[in-house]
Amino acid sequence: MTSASTPFDLTGRTAVVTGAGRGLGQGIALGLAAAGADLVLVGLPGSQDDAAKAIVDLGRSATVVDLDMSDHDAVRRVGAEIAAEHEVDVLVSNAGIIERYDTVELAPESWDRVVDINLSGLFFLTQAVGVPMVERGRGKIISIASLLAFQGGIRVISYAASKHGVAGITKALANEWGGSGVQVNAIAPGYMATDNTTALREDPERAQAILDRIPAGRWGTPEDVAGAAVFLASPAADYVNGHVLVVDGGWMAR
Template sequence: MENTTNVLDLFSLKGKVALVTGSASGLGASIAEALAQAGAKVAVHGNRRAATATAETIGEAAAAFRADLGSTEGAADLFAQAKAHFGHIDILVNNAGTIHREAAEDVALADWQQVLQVNLTGVFQLSQLFARDLIARKAPGKIINIASLLSFQGGIRVPAYAASKGGVAQLTKALANEWAPKGIQVNAIAPGYFATTNTEALQADETRNRQILERIPAARWGQPQDLGGAALFLASAASDYVTGTVLTVDGGWMGR
């Protein structure tokens, strides 16, 4: 029987609800806006900075929530808020993250644990809550974890961040293996060097900026909107046979 589905229809998120953590600004806000443009209702999240501006940009399809994912109770708090408001969640984007820069021999255990809680443990906690709910409802779903180039490389002076993002890549594969039979696809995006407030210091450093651009085949910094298409693909039915993968969006950095 001939398939009459238009391929563009596979990218529609009409009727879906997405939760995007760390979406007060930057890459998370851009992802939330892209999913909303494709038809999803979106729960946006902030901690120190509220995500109200992102919600206002999106409009009536969005609602903003606040929770501390650096706390072991933060994931349950956020999921409960979002589910109570929207009734269900179909797409989870684990974007929230933190970084601590210091020589490895000087990193305090508390700083190490905080980075791991936000970047890795919190990702597992939210994914588990989300999957439990989907499995109970016998509903399909999508998880998109935000990894990093340091899921593959070690970096310098960021041991906890590198460990956490390496863990995110492996967690993505482990959860994909278990939940694929239940209709839940789990993938990750590893962004390269993007022009956001988090990288302003690097962009302003003439030497480091030049070194970075020389390594990127595309010869430019990524812009937040460069991530939207990848996120939409992994959030939509277009990627129903894609799971356990880490998609680099890096201008060619990892291929160099």
């Protein structure tokens, strides 16, 4: 690893990003690459080729690793392989899904799908990649939470539970690993123009109600979250630990 020339320079760092094939994950991966990092992209087969090409076009390297985050045995195995093959400086756990149901109709299979990917898969990958960080005495772990780490939402109880859990994991690991030089933080995006919010944006009443509450007056973009990720991944955030950084255009201020 080379020394950074500015507090936000990631030159010489290696960052792992899950779910980097589209949306927030792709925006974060490109933001880290633009700041100088080389990338390991982790996600479903065939989903991340475009992101890898864009990273190479920025002059950085991109390694694609196929992984289903709901397969926890595979997550532990692949996580250990990544940690053995790369000196990982930054882990961004972004992969996640959302399923919308009235709670009275929520099937166990739906609950399990959301929690298995958003919470359990995230934890097992963090454990596998984070332990070598603790042993080396440095590293940055960034998990993607949500405004629903603070709120309950509507018809998304499994998602809300999983994102509350992400915030809890963030704080617990910050307590355990902070003294070893590893900063563990999360980003809580607000309402973003991604696939996860398609149903909301296509509902005129819900979409307008959401915009009416956002002081910025617009939906967020992957680029809005990328800057926060670069900050938390960089030396500028060396004394930031156990924090859930809200990037929401002011939603939580209302």
